[in-house]
Amino acid sequence: MRVLVIGSGAREHALCVALRPxxxxxxxxxxxxxxxxxxxxxxxxxxxxxxxAVAALAVAWRADLVVVGPEVPLVAGVADAVREAGIACFGxxxxxxxxxxxxxxxxxxxxxxxxxxxxxxxxGGEAELHTALDESGAPYVVKDDGxxxxxxxxxxxxxxxxxxxxxxxxxxxxxxLVEEFLDGPEVSLFALCxxxxxxxxxxxxDHKRRDDGDGGPNTGGMGAYAPLPxxxxxxxxxxxxxVLQPTVDEMARRGEPFVGLLYAGLALTSRGLRVVEFNARFxxxxxxxxxxxxxxxxxxxxxxxATGTLGEQPPLRWRDGAAVTVVVAAPGYPESPRTGGxxxxxxxxxxxxxxxxxxxxxxxxAAGGRVLAVTAVGADLAGARELAYARVAGVGLADxxxxxxxxxxxxxxxxVVPGS
Numbered sequence: 001m002r003v004l005v006i007g008s009g010a011r012e013h014a015l016c017v018a019l020r021p022x023x024x025x026x027x028x029x030x031x032x033x034x035x036x037x038x039x040x041x042x043x044x045x046x047x048x049x050x051x052x053a054v055a056a057l058a059v060a061w062r063a064d065l066v067v068v069g070p071e072v073p074l075v076a077g078v079a080d081a082v083r084e085a086g087i088a089c090f091g092x093x094x095x096x097x098x099x100x101x102x103x104x105x106x107x108x109x110x111x112x113x114x115x116x117x118x119x120x121x122x123x124g125g126e127a128e129l130h131t132a133l134d135e136s137g138a139p140y141v142v143k144d145d146g147x148x149x150x151x152x153x154x155x156x157x158x159x160x161x162x163x164x165x166x167x168x169x170x171x172x173x174x175x176x177l178v179e180e181f182l183d184g185p186e187v188s189l190f191a192l193c194x195x196x197x198x199x200x201x202x203x204x205x206d207h208k209r210r211d212d213g214d215g216g217p218n219t220g221g222m223g224a225y226a227p228l229p230x231x232x233x234x235x236x237x238x239x240x241x242x243v244l245q246p247t248v249d250e251m252a253r254r255g256e257p258f259v260g261l262l263y264a265g266l267a268l269t270s271r272g273l274r275v276v277e278f279n280a281r282f283x284x285x286x287x288x289x290x291x292x293x294x295x296x297x298x299x300x301x302x303x304x305x306a307t308g309t310l311g312e313q314p315p316l317r318w319r320d321g322a323a324v325t326v327v328v329a330a331p332g333y334p335e336s337p338r339t340g341g342x343x344x345x346x347x348x349x350x351x352x353x354x355x356x357x358x359x360x361x362x363x364x365x366a367a368g369g370r371v372l373a374v375t376a377v378g379a380d381l382a383g384a385r386e387l388a389y390a391r392v393a394g395v396g397l398a399d400x401x402x403x404x405x406x407x408x409x410x411x412x413x414x415x416v417v418p419g420s
Contacts, residue, residue, distance in 0.1 A: 001303065002027040005066075007070045009355070012033065013034065013373075014352055014375075023297070029042040034367070036352060051073075068260075079259075089306055109247060113247050116272060120178065123175065142166045153218055182269050183418065189264045190263055190286070194308045194311070198244045201294070205225060205286075207223045208222070217334055225406065230413070235268075324376055325352070327402060343365060346395060350374060350387075374392045375388060376390075385406065
């Protein structure tokens with residue numbers, strides 16, 4: 001099987017690392033890729049959110065399967081163009097990708113499917129914003145209704161700050177969604193989908209805030225770990241029954257079947273399971289800790305999802321142990337990351353590249369806000385965490401920033417699920 005991965009981040013590097021040793025994979029390419037993917041997959045050039053260009057590349061390279069990593073190409077219709085070219089594609093259509101591209105659309109789907117989620121107010125102007133903030137009360141949750149690379153949400157007890165964020169989003173020409181605040185720990189759960197069948201992966205937990213102790217601004221994710229030692233034993237089963245399968249069924253009923261990776265961001269609240277958001281692709285950085293624990297060969301699963309045969313696959317097999325990833329970010333991330341710095345130790349074991357580029361002299365340079373995702377697998381969460389931070393110590397980026405507490409609360413038993 002010839003597999004073409006579209007994207008250029010740590011998620012795509014993780015996908016390539018998982019696909020490379022798969023005996024079903026005869027050739028592997030990544031476009032446009034980064035300095036890390038170039039070491040494990042053939043580097044190709046493409047504008048990833050140009051549907052016609054991606055489809056033409058897939059045909060020219062004779063791909064059997066295209067895996068679209070980022071959300072922007074999916075919302076742009078890249079998966080549609082690839083399928084129209086006669087090539088299997090793991091990734092939802094532009095219509096189905098609206099479940100991430102529009103939070104208001106996702107709310108409509110959840111309401112129709114009976115999926116538990118936070119109460120929400122769709123806001124199109126300043127007067128509506130004031131009313132929504134008054135009705136929701138603090139803590140305020142104000143979201144950009146469109147794609148914002150994981151950084152379009154503000155959670156605050158400061159009404160003025162909530163108002164300012166909402167007005168900024170409106171000023172950029174986007175709609176705003178104000179939601180009720182959900183208490184309790186958050187969980188990320190991925191599921192492979194073929195439009196009918198849902199196959200859940202391991203739950204993980206992301207750390208969204210930039211600084212230790214969940215301080216600082218919201219980011220695209222500063223690290224993650226899997227599995228979750230504190231999660232209820234029936235969490236995955238409940239999520240499939242109450243969230244994932246009803247959502248996939250509702251999308252099919254609408255004539256917009258969801259094929260690809262459905263990501264459910266969940267809150268385990270005092271009032272039960274609630275959906276925070278849906279994404280239409282593998283989450284970053286959770287992918288970096290889920291895929292290393294998957295023992296079932298990945299290519300066959302992705303191809304089965306892309307071709308409507310996921311229900312014929314045997315149960316997934318998982319490795320024992322745990323995985324931790326720590327994001328090394330550029331100075332100034334997320335507000336104004338300073339790129340261009342030389343990165344050392346980037347070819348070490350477990351170092352996945354996010355925003356990097358390879359210079360003509362062979363050196364690696366920072367080319368984005370999140371530069372590396374340093375990952376390790378251990379016998380347990382404490383061991384994986386220790387090894388991940390040992391690997392972080394082996395990389396260098398002047399004034400780079402990373403959190404020192406990824407997975408620490410779980411190791412220390414400080415995460416409590418309300419009502420458990």
